[in-house]
Amino acid sequence: MRMNAASHRIPMIIPCPSCSAKNRIPAARIDARAHCGECKARLSPPDRPLSISSTADFEELIRDSPLPVAVDFWAAWCAPCRVVAPQIEALATARAGTVVVAKVDTETLPDVAGRQAIRSIPTIVLFRNGVEAKRVSGAMSAAQLAEGLAL
Numbered sequence: 124m125r126m127n128a129a130s131h132r133i134p135m136i137i138p139c140p141s142c143s144a145k146n147r148i149p150a151a152r153i154d155a156r157a158h159c160g161e162c163k164a165r166l167s168p169p170d171r172p173l174s175i176s177s178t179a180d181f182e183e184l185i186r187d188s189p190l191p192v193a194v195d196f197w198a199a200w201c202a203p204c205r206v207v208a209p210q211i212e213a214l215a216t217a218r219a220g221t222v223v224v225a226k227v228d229t230e231t232l233p234d235v236a237g238r239q240a241i242r243s244i245p246t247i248v249l250f251r252n253g254v255e256a257k258r259v260s261g262a263m264s265a266a267q268l269a270e271g272l273a274l
């Protein structure tokens with residue numbers, strides 16, 4: 124069954140690869156040890172960026188994820204953000220199951236961006252065990268992102 128890309132835009136909702144039921148996954152199980160609530164099939168880890176839609180979702184993901192989380196802070200008006208977006212997606216696909224890639228729109232979640240002291244965008248911050256480990260800013264390739272974030 125072909126995955127519906129749009130469903131990945133809903134944060135932490137993982138479609139079942141077997142029956143395509145949408146499972147809301149606690150961040151603590153985002154490494155896909157979770158099973159589908161409908162058919163019990165094992166879920167696949169997210170291979171596309173998760174769009175964070177609330178401060179609570181951001182905090183849960185950073186705090187509870189068993190995997191490192193790379194967060195792209197971006198905005199629609201930011202041209203370099205549009206350049207880096209496909210690279211962020213490539214990173215999410217290449218590192219599925221080892222890194223969770225998420226996106227925070229700094230226009231819709233300015234409090235999150237403020238608390239993380241985001242001064243320019245795009246800025247990509249890597250969190251490990253709830254703590255910032257690395258950050259990089261500016262447009263770059265997926266390979267440069269991985270290198271800059273020490274992934």
Ligand code: ZN
Binds near residue numbers: 139142160161163164
């Ligand atoms: Zn299922």
